[in-house]
Amino acid sequence: MQPLDIQVVEQALHWCEEGHDFWFCTVVSTFGSSPRAPGSWLIARADGAHCGSLSGGCVEEDFLARLQDNCFKGRINRIRYGTAEESHNARVSLPCGGILDVLIEHWPACAKTREHFLALRAALEGNGPVARVVSLETGDVHIEHDSELGAKVFEDTAQAFLRLRVGPVSRLVIAGLSPVATACASFAHSLGFEVIVCDPRPEEVRHFNLPGVKLQQELPSMFIAREGCHRATAVVALTHDPRIDDTALMEAVKTQAFYIGVMGSLKTSDKRRERLVRIGGLTEQQIARIHMPIGLNIGSKTPAEIALSVMADIVRVRQGISRQQL
Numbered sequence: 113m114q115p116l117d118i119q120v121v122e123q124a125l126h127w128c129e130e131g132h133d134f135w136f137c138t139v140v141s142t143f144g145s146s147p148r149a150p151g152s153w154l155i156a157r158a159d160g161a162h163c164g165s166l167s168g169g170c171v172e173e174d175f176l177a178r179l180q181d182n183c184f185k186g187r188i189n190r191i192r193y194g195t196a197e198e199s200h201n202a203r204v205s206l207p208c209g210g211i212l213d214v215l216i217e218h219w220p221a222c223a224k225t226r227e228h229f230l231a232l233r234a235a236l237e238g239n240g241p242v243a244r245v246v247s248l249e250t251g252d253v254h255i256e257h258d259s260e261l262g263a264k265v266f267e268d269t270a271q272a273f274l275r276l277r278v279g280p281v282s283r284l285v286i287a288g289l290s291p292v293a294t295a296c297a298s299f300a301h302s303l304g305f306e307v308i309v310c311d312p313r314p315e316e317v318r319h320f321n322l323p324g325v326k327l328q329q330e331l332p333s334m335f336i337a338r339e340g341c342h343r344a345t346a347v348v349a350l351t352h353d354p355r356i357d358d359t360a361l362m363e364a365v366k367t368q369a370f371y372i373g374v375m376g377s378l379k380t381s382d383k384r385r386e387r388l389v390r391i392g393g394l395t396e397q398q399i400a401r402i403h404m405p406i407g408l409n410i411g412s413k414t415p416a417e418i419a420l421s422v423m424a425d426i427v428r429v430r431q432g433i434s435r436q437q438l
């Protein structure tokens with residue numbers, strides 16, 4: 113199974129090719145507790161077919177009912193869920209008590225639509241981040257290259273436009289199979305990561321079968337050197353085998369990966385650090401990029417507990433939260 117954002121874009125392209133127009137929804141802002149973050153997508157047709165998510169289900173049900181009632185007119189609409197204000201025509205109170213502000217765009221089946229969503233797919237696949245710039249007055253939309261980090265949604269109320277960032281889907285490259293690696297792959301997939309497991313050993317990959325996870329029967333270092341890592345990639349080495357772990361780290365530090373980590377005790381990590389400098393020729397700056405020991409210290413012992421600590425640390429770094437803030 114592909115990450116949800118890619119599923120949404122692929123569905124848009126499929127419907128466009130079939131000649132169906134559709135409505136493309138983006139969570140613009142949230143207030144208080146909310147089930148989905150700004151930038152989340154849902155796509156739907158007038159007959160109720162849809163892909164993606166705006167909430168845990170209550171918002172989608174109301175939105176699809178409004179769509180079938182022909183409530184949305186023109187190129188763009190905007191609706192707020194979770195408020196009692198009559199001006200927003202809200203009919204749903206979110207169980208979490210939050211508020212969701214949603215932009216709704218109508219897209220016809222045409223060459224311009226196909227071009228737009230092909231550009232979004234390229235950005236999600238790591239070919240460079242972009243920004244969708246939507247005029248709130250005219251509904252016009254265009255795509256710009258975007259090299260900045262920051263909030264996924266920016267609204268300029270004075271100029272009446274939204275800037276909606278689209279970047280690569282979070283990816284996890286797992287160097288080598290182990291019980292911890294398998295648990296990590298499962299957790300990461302459930303968190304919406306694109307997960308790729310690399311291991312050259314026939315005896316290890318023979319029985320590996322995790323739906324939605326891509327398996328590459330080759331050295332992780334070869335895969336990383338060939339494919340590279342965009343800035344939404346995390347690389348973790350979880351085998352205790354230096355031939356797999358160390359070589360993967362040597363290649364990973366040459367990339368834009370936002371997280372690089374390797375499993376091992378403090379003593380093992382000290383030996384690995386010395387080995388990476390002596391044999392791998394890594395600089396102190398490159399060594400500093402590697403999380404070793406990997407993960408948060410939650411007293412984990414079992415493979416599942418270790419995998420939980422690893423994924424929690426990856427999510428922490430992706431969200432820009434320091435350890436001191438925990």
